[in-house]
Amino acid sequence: MRCVIFGATGYIGGRLVPELLAAGHTVRVMARDPDKLADAAWRDRVTVVRGDVTRAEDVRGALAGQQVLYYLVHSLTRADFDRVDRDAAASVAAEAARAGVTRVVYLGGIAPAGQSLSRHLASRAEVGEIFLKGSVPAVVLRAAVILGSGSASFEMLRYLTERLPVMVTPRWVRNRIQPIAVRDVLYYLVRAADLTGEVNAAWDIGGPEVLTYVRMMRDYAAVAALPRRVIVPVPVLTPWLSAQWVNLVTPVPRAIAVPLMESLVNDVVCADHQVADYIPDPPGGLTPYRRAVALALNRIRDRDVPTRWSDANPPDSPSDPLPTDPDWSGGSLYTDVREQHTSADPATLWSVVEAIGGENGWYSFPLAWSLRGWLDRLAGGAGLRRGRRDPHRLRAGEALDWWRVEYLERGRLLRLRAEMRVPGRAWLELSVAPDGAHGSVYHQRALFEPHGLSGHLYWKAIAPFHAVIFGGMVRNITGAAESAVPAGPAPRLELDESEHRSGGETR
Known part of the structure; x- marks a missing residue:
């Protein structure tokens, strides 16, 4: 048929x-x-x-x-x-x-x-x-x-x-x-x-x-x-x-x-x-x-869950292109851009990037992430509890805590779109590039397109914490890559x- x-x-x-x-x-x-x-x-x-x-x-x-x-x-x-x-x-x-x-x-x-x-x-x-x-x-x-x-x-x-x-x-x-x-x-x-x-x-x-x-x-x-x-x-x-x-x-x-x-x-x-x-x-x-x-x-x-309830986008979820795409024009856009060189090779660094979120965490200020997740849950949002389908590999379109994997070029770029309750649209980009013969470069970019006055006030209110949150992510992700340890298999019920x-x- x-x-x-x-x-x-x-x-x-x-x-x-x-x-x-x-x-x-x-x-x-x-x-x-x-x-x-x-x-x-x-x-x-x-x-x-x-x-x-x-x-x-x-x-x-x-x-x-x-x-x-x-x-x-x-x-x-x-x-x-x-x-x-x-x-x-x-x-x-x-x-x-x-x-x-x-x-x-x-x-x-x-x-x-x-x-x-x-x-x-x-x-x-x-x-x-x-x-x-x-x-x-x-x-x-x-x-x-x-x-x-x-x-x-x-x-x-x-x-x-x-x-x-x-x-x-x-x-x-x-x-x-x-x-x-x-x-x-x-x-x-x-x-x-x-x-x-x-x-x-x-x-x-x-x-x-x-x-x-x-x-x-x-x-x-x-x-x-x-x-x-x-x-x-x-x-x-x-x-x-x-x-x-x-x-x-x-x-x-x-x-x-x-x-x-x-x-x-x-x-x-x-x-x-x-x-x-x-x-x-x-x-x-x-x-x-x-x-x-x-x-x-x-x-x-x-770690073999082929589909999850959260895989499907909400029908009214944003699907517009990233505001920095060539066909986007007008409006305001806030960014936080950070970069760090590391002795870890690109493949190892990418394995840390792709494993981010869920039980692996977000590599910075866990209390702040947890508090933001609870506030989002109270507002009816996704929070951090959606976790991730697999501890090591992502797929385009899947849910990752309060993010959605919008774009994935394995080994180079991961773009996440926020599905938390915020007065605007937000993205987080994590990318990896080789650094000649001496390790690699980790590049991180957070973007926020505010909606109305509340959006501008929201960004300005959280801006003082960016050095701790986003700066901590850069340091801890590259540090984890430099001391990466492979994870072991999970236990299994006796049912073949x-x-x-x-x-x-x-x-």
Whole structure:
């Protein structure tokens, strides 16, 4: 089958591509920023087109000649996400019909009948209905909590359980949930491409167990060899209040935590298992909860997380060129430029630069970085808890604490764009160059484009700290390169299984 994926830079989309390829399909992906896929292991095996689902002409070009459309796009971080998703889905459904697409596959959320739905679940259900009512046969797969390394739901569960031995929780943590392993979600998505005829249906998909969030946290603690967690449900914590706590304790920002928390107010359990009438259960059966947790933890401990929830740019994130590009004109731009020669060779210096952030830190005044991160979290921003996907290698487009990797030329230049809450736009450039036969040169440049008076005041207020923060970075990065020590492997759970099923199994 000729398959096109909308949402390949997201958590599920980035994992679906190699599974479709392994199953023998040809794949095209549409991305707003194709550069984000430059380092994907499968990049040279697919066709990548630039486009946005909100622009009909982009959608039309991406769908030309394709048979199966995978629609994995959500605008969760926007205040008007339901309107944006509704309009985009309607436009895509119409263009799919004009292009002669034979099937649409959409991954939504379980919408329990007879219950008042959160905006998030209601929007997912609405998008599914738009595709089901279109003229192209659609398969809408509806899942609850997806368990996999790097998923927003799993990261929220992991951080809450690992960091809080005693938790005061909303009483609805005892509501019923039917989580599903990411490997089983991918299995169903791949098999949906093989369906024949005019199948037009929505199916709930879930794992073999129905649990409560309390049980999920306690079972997670058991798998991770943590002491038993004490959980005290109380009636006064609303989903909004709970989301503020999640925003502070976990890497999941408030914009995503709020809809996730609101969704947990509902029982999210499969109404039936009708999907098995068309797609048989995976070989060996659906993945039990504890095994899914162990598989995800092994991925994390092996530093082998192919995609994360934070990989996808927020729909309204800035994507304009750096203000110093030739086509930029007007306005103000503040800069802080520093440079230092070092006896370390360029390759060693670059290894330190590319490993910056996450558990490796930012090489200057940790207290100041930590305080700024907490302030950003309080304001609903990314903070420092998003960390990094891999301790040593970066990819263009991925999240790195409160930054986004905007440009990466391995061995020479790393450009980060700030996603913290600031009155303007900010970048940080780190570059490496050889210094003849005597080591290398480290060059660092911070740029800030202020928005309004508050932006100018912000820069002037923090300017006195630049010598400590940015100057310390220069000294400590070059110093680390001169005394670089390789890191050892992380421990692993006793479970010899992949988080993803093999291509043969998904076929």
